[in-house]
Amino acid sequence: MTKKELEKYILQSLNMALGSIMQGETSYTNSFTCEVTEEGLIFLPRLPAGYIIDDNLYQKIFLIVNASLYPRFTLLKQSSAYFIPIKSKDIHTERALFFPWKLGISERLVIPDLGKFSATHKGKIPLMKNLEIDYNKVTSIAIAGNSGSGKSYALTYFLTMLKQISDLIIVDPKFDTPSRWAKVNNIDVIHPQKNRSKSDFVSEVNENLSQILNLIYQRQEELYNDSKKIFKHQTIVIDEVLALTEGINKNIKDSFFSLLSQIALLGRATKVHLLLVSQRFDHNTIPVSVREQMNVLIQVGNINKKTTQFLFPDLDPEGIVIPSGKGTGLIQIIDNEQPYQVLPLLCPTYYYERGVLV
Ligand SMILES: Nc1ncnc2c1ncn2[C@@H]1O[C@H](COP(=O)(O)OP(=O)(O)OP(=O)(O)O)[C@@H](O)[C@H]1O
Numbered sequence: 336m337t338k339k340e341l342e343k344y345i346l347q348s349l350n351m352a353l354g355s356i357m358q359g360e361t362s363y364t365n366s367f368t369c370e371v372t373e374e375g376l377i378f379l380p381r382l383p384a385g386y387i388i389d390d391n392l393y394q395k396i397f398l399i400v401n402a403s404l405y406p407r408f409t410l411l412k413q414s415s416a417y418f419i420p421i422k423s424k425d426i427h428t429e430r431a432l433f434f435p436w437k438l439g440i441s442e443r444l445v446i447p448d449l450g451k452f453s454a455t456h457k458g459k460i461p462l463m464k465n466l467e468i469d470y471n472k473v474t475s476i477a478i479a480g481n482s483g484s485g486k487s488y489a490l491t492y493f494l495t496m497l498k499q500i501s502d503l504i505i506v507d508p509k510f511d512t513p514s515r516w517a518k519v520n521n522i523d524v525i526h527p528q529k530n531r532s533k534s535d536f537v538s539e540v541n542e543n544l545s546q547i548l549n550l551i552y553q554r555q556e557e558l559y560n561d562s563k564k565i566f567k568h569q570t571i572v573i574d575e576v577l578a579l580t581e582g583i584n585k586n587i588k589d590s591f592f593s594l595l596s597q598i599a600l601l602g603r604a605t606k607v608h609l610l611l612v613s614q615r616f617d618h619n620t621i622p623v624s625v626r627e628q629m630n631v632l633i634q635v636g637n638i639n640k641k642t643t644q645f646l647f648p649d650l651d652p653e654g655i656v657i658p659s660g661k662g663t664g665l666i667q668i669i670d671n672e673q674p675y676q677v678l679p680l681l682c683p684t685y686y687y688e689r690g691v692l693v
Pocket residue numbers: 480481482483484485486487488489661662681682683684685
C-alpha cells in the first residue's frame with residue numbers, strides 16, 4: 336500500500352465515522368486532511384471550523400484510526416490532545432494533531448529454554464519482539480495485576496534475567512514462587528517464619544532496606560570522588576507488597592515506607608533498583624513518591640479505568656487493543672527516549688526447569 340493510498344483509506348474511515356461530532360464537515364468539504372509519516376499520523380484541520388478541536392475529538396480520531404490500522408500499526412495512546420505546529424504561512428493551517436504510532440502490533444516472545452536465553456542476553460531484558468528494557472536506564476519496575484493474571488510468572492522471568500546482571504535481595508511475604516525460584520538458584524530470601532509475628536517479619540525487611548540505604552550513601556561518596564565509577568546493579572525484589580504492609584504496626588509500616596521512598600529517590604545514580612509486585616499500587620501499598628519514581632510500569636490481567644488508575648493515573652485505556660491470553664496487559668517504559676508510550680503487552684512465555692512454577 337502506498338503512502339497516498341493509506342492516507343486515502345484513513346480519510347475515508349474518518350469521514351464515515353466522525354460524522355456527528357464534525358457537524359457535517361468532511362475532508363471532501365476541505366475541512367481537514369491527513370498526512371502519513373514514519374512516526375505517525377498528522378491530522379490537519381482547516382480553521383475556522385464548525386467542530387471543536389479538543390481532547391474529545393483527539394480520542395475519537397484515535398479510536399477510529401487505531402481500529403482501522405490494526406494490525407499494521409499500533410497507535411500510541413496519549414493522555415490528552417497532542418498538538419504540533421505546522422510550518423505554513425497560512426493561519427488556517429498552522430497546527431495539527433499528531434498520533435504517534437509504531438509499526439505492527441505487540442508480539443509475544445516464546446522462549447524454548449529460559450536458562451540458555453538468559454545467559455545470552457546480559458544487560459538487556461527482552462520483553463516482546465521489538466521491545467527490550469535496558470537495565471542501565473531503569474530505576475524501578477512495578478508489576479500489578481489481579482490474582483491469576485500472570486504476575487508470579489512475569490516475576491520469575493525478571494528474576495531469571497536479572498540474576499545475570501544484578502545482585503538480588505528477595506522479599507517473599509507469601510513464601511511462594513519467588514522462594515522456590517531462589518532455592519533453585521541459591522539466593523537468600525526474606526520470608527515469614529513460624530512463631531514470628533508479621534511486624535517482626537517487616538522489621539527484618541526494614542533492617543535489610545536500611546543496609547541498602549547505607550550502600551547507597553557509600554556509593555554516593557564514591558561517586559563524589561569519581562563520577563565515572565561503575566557499580567554492580569543491586570535489586571530489591573518485593574513480591575505482594577500489599578500483603579506485606581496490611582495489618583502491621585503503624586511505626587513499622589511508616590519506617591518501611593520511609594526506607595522505600597529514600598531508596599526509590601536515591602537509587603537511580605547508584606544502580607540500586609526496586610522491583611515491586613502487587614495486586615494494586617494504591618497509597619496504602621506504597622507511598623506516592625515511590626510510585627512516581629517507577630519507570631517501568633506493567634499491568635497484567637484486567638485492564639480498565641479502575642485497574643489502571645494507580646499505575647497509569649492519566650490514562651483512559653479505551654481504544655487500546657489489549658491482546659487476549661495469559662500474562663497480557665499494558666506496559667509503559669518512561670525514559671528520555673520514549674516520551675509517553677503505553678503499549679499493549681504480552682509477557683514472554685518460556686520453558687524452564689520443572690518444579691519452580693508449580
Ligand atoms: N506469559 C505467560 N505465558 C504463558 N502462561 C502464562 C503467562 N503468564 C501467566 N501464565 C500462566 O497463568 C497462570 C497464572 O499465572 P500466575 O500464577 O503468575 O498469576 P498471579 O498473578 O501470580 O496469581 P496470584 O496472584 O494468584 O499468585 C499460571 O499457570 C501461568 O503458567
